[in-house]
Amino acid sequence: MTDRLSPQHETEIRERAEAATPGPWVEYADYGKDFYAYTGGPYLRGVGTLNFGDGDDADADLEFTQNAREDVLAVAAELAAVRAERDEAQARVDEVERRYIFNIADLRREVDHHKAGKERWRKRAREAEAMVYELKRPAIEQERNEVRSSMTCLASEAESEGDHEGAALLALELDKYESKWRSQDEAMRARIGAETNEHHTVDGTRYLCHQGDHYCPNGSEGASS
Structure with missing residues (x-):
């Protein structure tokens, strides 16, 4: 069977099972050999004679038949619960699509807006x-000039005293x-984006701007200094 179980077919199966004698069906010898009935109610409900023979599948056939009615109803109930859960989940998905998916363009605009604001605060x-x-x-x-002056004076004193090696070592240390210092300056310029800095003086006030991002009153027309 390859066709999916339709709701109508599912209903027909459940109705047939509900109309059948309740189960499980058990052997009731008082009514004869191989007679089966439902004995769980207030009175006996006979099913009939069921002889499954002595083959390899006889016990399995017997167990299947005895419990078929209740098994079918249990499966039908579970299937109905699964369908209800599926329908509820689909309804939630539909609600999400209705409320959010059709607003993707608005969400993207909002994200772009926040990204632009974040970049502005970084600047x-x-x-x-x-x-x-x-x-x-x-x-x-x-401070650097004081270090330069001190080390230069020490190197000169070493030279005057004939300590050429000491003077060379001091010169080498100053080079270090x-x-x-050059590395520190380059790192700082790279960090603050000094290559894009522009100083504009307007009405005696000096403003630090960036290329394409001006904070002075006259914008990009401010006088650079």
């Missing part, structure tokens, strides 16, 4: 970091400092 964070960097820059340069 603002880079701007704030750049301002802090610029405020600290004079002190950093002063210079290399480290």
Whole structure:
């Protein structure tokens, strides 16, 4: 049988099972050999003589027949429950589609809006970091110049005292400092996007802007400085 069980066919099977004598059917010898009946009710309900022979399948046939009516009703009840669960799940899916799937375009617009806002706040964070960097820059340069001056003086003293090796070592150490400072500056510029920074002065106030993202009152027309 390849056809799916239709609701109508399912109903017909259930009605046939409900109309049959309740089960299980048990052997009732008082009415003769191989006589079977339902004895679980208030009175005896006979089924009839059922002789299954002595073949290999006799016991299986007997057990199947004895319990067929109740088994069919149990399967029908489970099938009805499964159908109800399926229909409920489908109704939920339909509701989701109705409420959300048809609003995909709106959702995408909302996501794009939040992405744009997130990127804007990232730019603002880079701007704030750049301002802090610029405020600290004079002190950093002063500290570096003090290191340069000290090491240069020490190297000169070593040279004057004939300690050429010591002077060379001090010069080498200063080169290491210079290399480290350059790396720090490059890392900071890359972090804050210094390559896109633009300073605009409007009415005596200096603004830190970025290419294509201006915060000064006159926008991209501000005077660069």
